[in-house]
Amino acid sequence: MSEMERIQELVEKESQFVDKLLSEVGKVIVGQRRMMERILVGLLCKGHILLEGVPGLAKTLTIKTFCDSINVKFQRIQFTPDLLPADIIGTLIFDQRTGSFNPKKGPIFANLILADEINRAPAKVQSALLEAMQERQVTIGEGTYKLEEPFLVLATQNPIEQEGTYPLPEAQVDRFMLKVLVSYPKKDEEKEIMERMTGTETLSAKPVISSEELLHARQIISQIYIDPKIKDYILEIVFASRTPLEYNLKGLEGLISWGASPRASIYLNLASRAHAFLRHRGYVTPEDVKSIAPDVLRHRILLSYEAEAEEIVSDDVIKQILEKIEVP
Amino acid sequence: MAKKVFLFAILAIAFSTRAQNLPPPELHLPAPLPGATTSAQGSTASAPQAPVGNLPSLKLSASLEPLKIYQAEFFYYLIQLTWQKQKDNCELEFKLPEVPKAEGVKATGSEFESDNTLKAENETVKRVYMFRYYPEKSGKSTLGQADFEYRCLGTQAYAKASAPPFPVEILPKRFKFSDLKGNRNFQIFLAATLLAAIATSIYFILSGRKKRAAQKPVEVVITPEQKALELLKSADQFRIAGRYPDYFLGLERVLRLFLEDKYSIRWSGRERLVEEVGRATIPELGQAVDQLLILSDRVKFAGAEPVSAELDRSHEAVRRVIEFKNLQIAGGGK
Numbered sequence: 001m002s003e004m005e006r007i008q009e010l011v012e013k014e015s016q017f018v019d020k021l022l023s024e025v026g027k028v029i030v031g032q033r034r035m036m037e038r039i040l041v042g043l044l045c046k047g048h049i050l051l052e053g054v055p056g057l058a059k060t061l062t063i064k065t066f067c068d069s070i071n072v073k074f075q076r077i078q079f080t081p082d083l084l085p086a087d088i089i090g091t092l093i094f095d096q097r098t099g100s101f102n103p104k105k106g107p108i109f110a111n112l113i114l115a116d117e118i119n120r121a122p123a124k125v126q127s128a129l130l131e132a133m134q135e136r137q138v139t140i141g142e143g144t145y146k147l148e149e150p151f152l153v154l155a156t157q158n159p160i161e162q163e164g165t166y167p168l169p170e171a172q173v174d175r176f177m178l179k180v181l182v183s184y185p186k187k188d189e190e191k192e193i194m195e196r197m198t199g200t201e202t203l204s205a206k207p208v209i210s211s212e213e214l215l216h217a218r219q220i221i222s223q224i225y226i227d228p229k230i231k232d233y234i235l236e237i238v239f240a241s242r243t244p245l246e247y248n249l250k251g252l253e254g255l256i257s258w259g260a261s262p263r264a265s266i267y268l269n270l271a272s273r274a275h276a277f278l279r280h281r282g283y284v285t286p287e288d289v290k291s292i293a294p295d296v297l298r299h300r301i302l303l304s305y306e307a308e309a310e311e312i313v314s315d316d317v318i319k320q321i322l323e324k325i326e327v328p
Numbered sequence: 329m330a331k332k333v334f335l336f337a338i339l340a341i342a343f344s345t346r347a348q349n350l351p352p353p354e355l356h357l358p359a360p361l362p363g364a365t366t367s368a369q370g371s372t373a374s375a376p377q378a379p380v381g382n383l384p385s386l387k388l389s390a391s392l393e394p395l396k397i398y399q400a401e402f403f404y405y406l407i408q409l410t411w412q413k414q415k416d417n418c419e420l421e422f423k424l425p426e427v428p429k430a431e432g433v434k435a436t437g438s439e440f441e442s443d444n445t446l447k448a449e450n451e452t453v454k455r456v457y458m459f460r461y462y463p464e465k466s467g468k469s470t471l472g473q474a475d476f477e478y479r480c481l482g483t484q485a486y487a488k489a490s491a492p493p494f495p496v497e498i499l500p501k502r503f504k505f506s507d508l509k510g511n512r513n514f515q516i517f518l519a520a521t522l523l524a525a526i527a528t529s530i531y532f533i534l535s536g537r538k539k540r541a542a543q544k545p546v547e548v549v550i551t552p553e554q555k556a557l558e559l560l561k562s563a564d565q566f567r568i569a570g571r572y573p574d575y576f577l578g579l580e581r582v583l584r585l586f587l588e589d590k591y592s593i594r595w596s597g598r599e600r601l602v603e604e605v606g607r608a609t610i611p612e613l614g615q616a617v618d619q620l621l622i623l624s625d626r627v628k629f630a631g632a633e634p635v636s637a638e639l640d641r642s643h644e645a646v647r648r649v650i651e652f653k654n655l656q657i658a659g660g661g662k
Contacts, residue, residue: 004630227629283630287597328628 007223008282014220015280017209021069028065028203029058030196031189037278038180038295039066039154043214044221044274047177047267048133048153050118050299057182058193059156063114070214071207072111072150079121081164085128092141103140108132111150111211118155119165129153130172150214170258170302177267178292179299181315217277224273225283229328233286234268237293240321241301249324252317255307260300268296286327294318382418383480383487384411384453390474390491399466399501402436405459407474407491413444413451418480425457428472430496432465463498470495552589556582556650560643567643572634576624579646583617586650598622609652616645 018040025036035051039062042049051059060076067074077088090106107113108129115129132138133153137146155176157168173179185193196203236247242259244252268289275288298314307317386409393404405428411420427435437460445452457474471494477486508514563578587593587601591608595601598621606614620642626632634642 004632008630225630227631230629281625283626285625285629287625291597 004225004282007225010220011224011277011282012280014217015277017213017217018278018280020208021066024069024205024208025062025065028205029062030192031185032058032062032182035059035062035180035182036066037275038178039063040278041271041274041292042154042177043070043150043152044218044277045177045267045270046150046152046218047270048155048175050155050157050173050176050179051182052157052159052179053182054160054184055158057184059154059182060114060116063112063154065205067112068205069208070111070150070211071209072211072214073148074112074114075107075110076114076116077107078116079118079125081120081122083121083125085125088125089128089132089138090140101141103143103145105140105145106138108138109145109147111148111152113151113153115153115155117158119157119167122166123169126166126168126172129155130175134175150211150218173299174261174263176299177271178295180295181298221270221273221277224276224281226269226273227283227328230272230284230286230289231269233325233328234265234272234289236325237289237297237321238262238265238268240325241297241317244321247321247324249320252320255304255310255312255317256301257304258302260297264297264300268293271296290322290327293322382414382416383478384413384417384420386411386478386489388476388489388491390494392494392496396499397463397496398499399463401502402460402462405461405471405494407457407459407476409455409457409476409489411453413453418483420453420478421481422455423477423486425474425476427459428474428491428494430461430469430471432463432467432469432498433471433496434462434464436460436462466498466500468495468497552586553650555589556586557647559585560646560650564643567639572639573628575639576627576642579620579642580624583620583646583649605649609649613645613649613652616641617649620645 021040022033022036029036039049041047043066053059064074064076077083086106088106088108090104090109092101093104094100095102118126118129132147136149136151137144139145184190238260240247240249241256241264244250244256271292272284272288275292276282276284279288281288294315297318301314301317303312303314303317388407388409390405390407393406397403425438427438429435438458440455440457443454443456445454457476459471459474461471463469473493474491476489476491478489479486559578559582563575563582566572566575566578584595587595587605587608591604593601593604593608598618602614602618602621604614605617606612623632623634623638623642627634
């Protein structure tokens with residue numbers, strides 16, 4: 001048996017939980033398959049996710065259902081302007097009996113964190129969360145505490161109400177592996193939602209995998225084969241966002257202020273592998289890259305004022321890049 | 329008046345510089361009166377019949393204008409009478425002369441001009457008669473004798489001076505395009521020529537088109553099926569060479585071009601493509617394409633070595649999609 005066949009067999013065996021998990025979440029959530037797959041990609045790649053969508057699109061419910069299905073600890077933090085860093089990471093509490101300060105861990109000590117409306121809290125709170133996301137550890141007083149794996153932050157942003165918000169700085173947005181746009185459900189999906197939510201039955205998901213299984217799956221992701229041609233394809237996409245003229249993308253001239261960072265190449269590689277895993281494949285195809293590229297790149301390509309004036313969004317730019325770069 | 333003066337000036341120049349080299353006219357002059365001066369050869373005239381008063385001595389010269397006379401073109405016969413007016417000379421009074429006649433020449437008008445020149449107390453008088461003719465035919469002719477009768481103002485009797493007959497050669501009619509304007513035969517000829525030219529042009533245009541049409545290469549219509557089968561043949565070269573990733577790349581290319589040409593299906597992701605192929609043909613073919621694409625990805629991006637049966641299956645899948653015929657439509661069945 002060749003190495004490739006071994007990986008393929010391993011992936012086919014270990015990725016069986018994917019369908020079970022998505023099916024279990026699907027018992028509660030109607031549609032939103034793309035969002036569910038992206039959350040799974042984040043879980044498999046240790047990448048945090050920024051969800052953007054109008055209220056009422058089941059962002060919170062989806063994450064809660066995932067937690068129920070994976071059997072991990074879930075915490076939701078509603079970000080408000082008066083929130084303090086200690087409200088997230090924890091603080092030292094004076095114990096009168098012992099006369100000493102004891103650490104009181106904050107809600108960040110969980111496996112799945114839902115940072116709801118992250119742009120409503122001031123910068124110091126955002127930084128505290130983002131630092132914890134990056135370092136995967138928290139310092140309270142003199143003690144440093146590791147965050148338990150799996151650790152994944154899913155932050156949400158509301159794109160319509162911008163008054164009194166603190167938009168995340170680009171450097172901090174870059175720390176999110178994926179930015180997923182949550183869209184409205186289709187008509188037939190919404191009909192199903194309506195019937196489910198107005199019925200008497202309380203919908204809930206049961207655990208179908210353990211956190212250990214999830215961590216094991218992460219090990220397999222790193223073994224998934226990615227051909228040099230695919231690596232080159234990823235690099236071409238990222239470089240085209242930086243120097244579009246070199247790739248004959250004349251239509252993008254003057255529209256991009258800053259192209260995607262090297263984090264984009266890293267995350268595109270990782271996310272493509274995870275996407276292949278979701279499809280039970282032991283190797284990455286260009287289709288995996290194309291599928292995940294918009295979610296990896298959309299918050300990493302900064303558009304110019306000209307683009308904003310012409311109402312061009314980063315998704316339009318990514319679409320053009322993907323259409324232009326030759327698929328291997 | 330100005331026109332006449334201008335004409336006179338021209339005639340004066342003509343007399344001096346361009347006068348026809350004509351034989352000197354033989355004048356029949358009256359015997360000079362007592363006290364009258366006789367001018368030089370044949371140029372003096374005097375009253376023969378009981379003239380009254382002191383008449384001056386007249387000189388007479390004749391010429392044609394223009395020098396060459398053509399049939400159907402007007403010409404002038406000019407006769408100039410010149411005399412020196414002395415102190416004792418009387419004022420002359422002329423009788424209107426008769427227009428000299430000639431065969432084949434029609435007189436159409438006459439006029440005269442007088443001019444007095446005073447130089448160092450010498451007054452010279454010139455009187456030019458201009459007879460206008462229209463030559464009706466060509467050949468030689470002779471203008472008849474011109475008689476001029478004159479007398480002293482207030483007297484009764486006339487003196488007479490005559491210009492002898494003047495030979496004229498009328499050249500044949502000159503061609504003028506303007507003459508053709510009113511010529512009916514010419515108009516018919518012109519119309520016929522024009523029609524012939526138009527007919528010839530139309531003939532050449534039509535025959536040129538026929539020639540071009542005959543020379544134009546016949547466009548061979550290549551159907552999407554023929555094109556795809558040709559490409560499939562060229563892709564087989566990679567299989568023979570053992571270049572399997574290139575072979576599958578070729579198969580995908582054939583399929584992509586054919587589906588775009590035949591069914592306007594755009595290559596956008598495997599799952600969607602399989603669905604669309606199944607819809608355009610039959611679901612079984614959609615499945616066959618799915619298997620082909622999965623194998624193609626494995627060969628291209630996972631380094632898999634396809635076995636002969638897999639290669640045959642892949643080739644067969646592409647060929648079946650190309651050669652698929654919608655039998656329900658073709659057969660017109662239920």
